[in-house]
Amino acid sequence: MKRIGLLGCGAMGTQIALAIDSGQIPATLTHVFDESKEKSALLVEKLTNKPEIVENSHLLSSNPVDIVVEAASQDAVMDVSLSVLQNKKDLMIMSVGALLDESIYDILSDACKDFKKTIYLPSGAIAGxxxxxxxxxxxxxxxxxxxxxxxxxxxxxxxxxxxxxxxxxxxxxxxxxxxxxxxxxxxxxxxxxxxxxxxxxxxxxxxxxxxxxxxxxxxxxxxxxxxxxxxxxxxxxxxxxxxxxxxTSRLAILSAIETLKKYCLNDIQIGT
Ligand SMILES: NC(=O)C1=CN([C@@H]2O[C@H](COP(=O)(O)OP(=O)(O)OC[C@H]3O[C@@H](n4cnc5c(N)ncnc54)[C@H](O)[C@@H]3O)[C@@H](O)[C@H]2O)C=CC1
Ligand SMILES: O=C([O-])CC(=O)C(=O)O
Missing domain, CATH: 3.30.360.10 (Dihydrodipicolinate Reductase; domain 2)
Known part of the structure; x- marks a missing residue:
């Protein structure tokens, strides 16, 4: 079973966590972080299988997780992405706007190759x-x-x-x-x-x-x-x-859940 660390316990992070907790995503949510302690505590309260709340965002990937899921902000992406890859963890990013900074995109793309890890960008709120x-x-x-x-x-x-x-x-x-x-x-x-x-x-x-x-x-x-x-x-x-x-559109949340399901399952994959 894959282990997931979640960065951001707002609208999207909460729905992702609930989808893991209910078994819709076949994984274990092991660690969470939100800059608002209230938000992370509120989320953990809703879950049957309680993850650990870590003290800062970098502690998500220094723990034994397979993937860190970002559902926080562009600033959070800029802050943690490189260290997630350096800690040899995969990363899913929802605040994709951060990658339009070319130096960040190039650094992360090189790091994926160097550390043999993958960054997943779900289709989010669009199709096509x-x-x-x-x-x-x-x-x-x-x-x-x-x-x-x-x-x-x-x-x-x-x-x-x-x-x-x-x-x-x-x-x-x-x-x-x-x-x-x-x-x-x-x-x-x-x-x-x-x-x-x-x-x-x-x-x-x-x-x-x-x-x-x-x-x-x-x-x-x-x-x-x-x-x-x-x-x-x-x-x-x-x-x-x-x-x-x-x-945030409902589709963006469903797209994040579907991408994680695909990441966690060995199965027939449909579409490009
Ligand atoms: N790719 C896409 O199609 C879409 C992307 N998004 C993006 O996904 C992200 C999550 O969306 P929502 O959950 O709806 O937002 P939200 O505002 O409901 O939740 C974000 C949570 O992240 C926390 N946070 C923000 N910056 C942080 C940081 N640096 N470190 C730790 N925690 C931090 C906030 O306290 C908040 O609890 C947003 O950046 C949003 O813009 C939203 C919709 C579509
Ligand atoms: O959810 C949406 O419709 C789009 C959105 O917020 C984003 O792309 O940041």
Whole structure:
């Protein structure tokens, strides 16, 4: 049975932990960490098989786990990823935006090879990455338009320097248009999907991102358009947000659970 260390005990981390506890993911959750002691204690309280709460994030991978699962923040990814690989553990990352920093991406990619370990990036809140991966060398344009309710965009760094007041938006409004690289640093908890898309396709400077605040939607919708010599692909994913964190879509959590199931099982694997 694989042993899992969990970094981040929020909306996603809690659902992942419950999926392990119920046997849906055939693994043991042995260690957890959250910078909020309250969050980690609350999570452990919900579990039948209680993991140990470690004192800092680096202690997850110095313990005998097979994989560390990050469901915390881009800062957490920057802080622990290299040491997880150096401790010869696999890593699953949900705050994928951190990898758009090229020096971090290169260091981690080299470390995977040096320490013979793997970093898993689930498809998260989008679909279609299998197709985009296959046409990667023929892509001429790639873009994503993300539409969320204003409450799901609150707290983003973007608003520190923008005149836009989310509380005053009363119809569907484009609040950001730029590259994936700009988007993930301005909306770190909202647009990790753009990072995934650009890492799969044409890179973060050439992947276009539009973010729309729509007070009349209850969904987190991602509309992806990819065009090139191969033809055209469009994907629209209309996600319901998680009930505990409106920024995060239910699909992102299910995708994390499915990726971990695949990691833990020796079985027939479907899809690219
Ligand atoms: N790849 C994808 O498609 C998606 C990725 N995400 C990302 O996944 C991550 C988890 O999402 P949620 O659980 O919904 O967020 P959340 O905000 O509900 O939970 C995050 C937890 O991590 C903890 N945390 C944050 N920084 C930390 C650090 N440096 N060290 C230790 N703990 C830390 C927080 O205290 C919080 O309890 C977020 O970064 C989110 O942006 C979310 C949705 C889709
Ligand atoms: O869950 C979503 O719809 C997308 C999201 O928050 C992210 O990519 O960071």
């Amino acid at each position: 990455l299998d197709g985009i991966k296959s046409v990667k060398n023929e892509l001429e344009s790639l873009s994503i338009t993300t539409t969320k309710h204003p409450r799901s965009l609150k707290g983003a760094k973007f608003f520190e320097t923008s005149d836009i007041n989310l509380d005053e938006i009363n119809s569907s409004t484009v609040i950001f248009e730029g590259t994936a690289k700009e988007a993930v640093s301005l909306f770190p908890a909202n647009i990790n999907v753009a990072a995934l898309l650009s890492l799969t396709g044409v890179g973060s400077e050439k992947t276009g991102v539009k973010i729309v605040a729509d007070p009349n939607t209850e969904k987190n919708t991602h509309h992806i358009v990819a065009e090139g010599k191969f033809g055209k692909m469009t994907f629209t994913i209309e996600n319901y947000p998680d009930e505990n964190n409106p920024k």
